[in-house]
Amino acid sequence: MSRPGCSVGSVLVSTGTEQGATARTAVVVTVRGLVKSYPAGRGRRGAASPPVRANDGIDLDVRGGEIFGLLGPNGAGKTTLVRQLTGLLRPDAGSVELLGHDIVRHPERAARLVGYLGQESSALDELTVALAAETTGRLRGLDIRAARAERDAVLEELELTALASRPLKRLSGGERRLACFAAALVGERPVLVLDEPTTAMDPVARRAVWAAVDRRRAERGTTVLLVTHNVIEAETVLDRVAVIDEGRVIACDTPAGLKALVADEVRLDLVWRDEPPLDVPGVAALRETARVTGRRWTLRLPQQRARAVVAELTGGPAFTALDDFTLTAPSLEDVYLALGGRRKGLVKA
Numbered sequence: 001m002s003r004p005g006c007s008v009g010s011v012l013v014s015t016g017t018e019q020g021a022t023a024r025t026a027v028v029v030t031v032r033g034l035v036k037s038y039p040a041g042r043g044r045r046g047a048a049s050p051p052v053r054a055n056d057g058i059d060l061d062v063r064g065g066e067i068f069g070l071l072g073p074n075g076a077g078k079t080t081l082v083r084q085l086t087g088l089l090r091p092d093a094g095s096v097e098l099l100g101h102d103i104v105r106h107p108e109r110a111a112r113l114v115g116y117l118g119q120e121s122s123a124l125d126e127l128t129v130a131l132a133a134e135t136t137g138r139l140r141g142l143d144i145r146a147a148r149a150e151r152d153a154v155l156e157e158l159e160l161t162a163l164a165s166r167p168l169k170r171l172s173g174g175e176r177r178l179a180c181f182a183a184a185l186v187g188e189r190p191v192l193v194l195d196e197p198t199t200a201m202d203p204v205a206r207r208a209v210w211a212a213v214d215r216r217r218a219e220r221g222t223t224v225l226l227v228t229h230n231v232i233e234a235e236t237v238l239d240r241v242a243v244i245d246e247g248r249v250i251a252c253d254t255p256a257g258l259k260a261l262v263a264d265e266v267r268l269d270l271v272w273r274d275e276p277p278l279d280v281p282g283v284a285a286l287r288e289t290a291r292v293t294g295r296r297w298t299l300r301l302p303q304q305r306a307r308a309v310v311a312e313l314t315g316g317p318a319f320t321a322l323d324d325f326t327l328t329a330p331s332l333e334d335v336y337l338a339l340g341g342r343r344k345g346l347v348k349a
C-alpha cells in the first residue's frame with residue numbers, strides 16, 4: 001500500500017534518452033509540508049466565509065524524466081499546489097525545491113526552470129498563435145532568430161501552422177488550448193507543469209499533446225507535472241500519480257500500483273429504464289451499497305459476487321427493467337473512492 005505523501009528519497013532513474021545509459025540520481029521537485037490557506041472572505045451581504053485550507057501538509061518528490069500526475073476532483077487543491085511550485089503563490093508553510101533551488105525563498109528562479117501552462121490563457125488572447133509562441137520564446141531569453149525557429153518547429157509539430165496568423169481569441173476552445181500548449185513549449189525548460197492541458201481538445205489534439213510531451217521526455221529528459229481530473233488520461237499517460245483530496249495526498253504510486261489496491265473488485269454499472277424494481281429482493285439489497293446517479297447505479301463488488309449478481313439480474317424478473325449494464329475492471333476513480341475520496345468529481349472519459 002502506498003503511503004500518504006509522496007516522497008521517494010534519492011532514487012536512481014534513467015534520463016529517458018537511449019544514450020541515457022547514464023542513469024542519474026535525480027529528484028527534481030521536492031515538496032515538504034506545504035500548507036496554503038486562502039483568507040476568509042466576505043460575501044455580497046457581508047456574511048463571512050471561513051478561510052479555505054487548500055493545501056494541508058503536502059509532501060511530494062518528482063523524479064527527473066517522469067510524467068507525474070496530480071489527480072483529484074474539483075477544489076482538491078491541485079492548482080494551488082502547482083502555483084506554489086511555479087513561484088506564483090507563496091506558501092504559508094513548507095518548502096519547495098526545484099532542481100536544487102529553494103523556490104519559497106527565490107520564487108523568481110522558477111521561471112527559468114519551469115514551462116507552465118495554467119488553466120487560464122487570457123494573457124495571450126490578443127496575440128496571434130505565431131506571436132504568442134514567439135513572444136514566449138523571447139520572454140524566456142531566446143534571440144529573435146532562435147525564437148522564430150522554435151516557434152515554427154513547434155507549430156508544425158502540433159499541426160498549428162495553418163492557424164499561425166489567427167488571434168487566439170478567434171479560435172475554438174480546443175484550438176486555443178493547443179496554441180497555449182505550443183507557446184509553453186517554446187524556449188525549452190527542464191520541467192513542464194501542465195494544468196489540465198487537454199481540456200476542450202478533441203482526440204486528435206490530445207494525441208498531439210501527449211506525443212509532444214513524450215518526445216521531450218525521451219529526447220531531452222524533460223520532467224512533466226500534469227494536473228488532471230481525467231482518470232482515463234491519468235491511467236494512460238502517467239508514470240506515477242499522487243491522488244489529492246481536500247488538500248492532502250491520500251495515495252501515491254504508479255497507476256497500476258494504485259489499481260492493485262482494488263484488484264479483486266470489479267465495477268458493475270446498472271442503468272434502469274425507469275424506476276428500479278425495488279420489489280425484487282436482490283435489487284433492494286443492492287440499493288444499500290450502490291452509488292446512485294440518476295438512473296445509473298454503480299457498485300464495486302468482489303468478482304465472484306459481481307458474476308452472481310449479473311446472473312441473478314439477467315435471469316430473473318429485474319431483467320426487463322434494465323436498460324443497460326456493464327462490468328469493468330476498476331479505474332483510478334474506484335481507487336479514489338476506495339481510499340475514502342469524498343467528492344464525485346473525477347472524470348471518466
Ligand SMILES: Nc1ncnc2c1ncn2[C@@H]1O[C@H](COP(=O)(O)OP(=O)(O)OP(=O)(O)O)[C@@H](O)[C@H]1O
Nearest residue numbers: 038052054072073074075076077078079080081229
Ligand atoms: N483565490 C482564492 N481565494 C479563495 N479560495 C480559493 C482561491 N483559489 C482557490 N480557492 C479554494 O481553494 C480550494 C482549492 O482550489 P484549487 O483551485 O487549488 O483546486 P483544484 O484541485 O485545482 O480544482 P479544479 O480541478 O477545479 O481546478 C478550493 O476550495 C477553492 O475554492
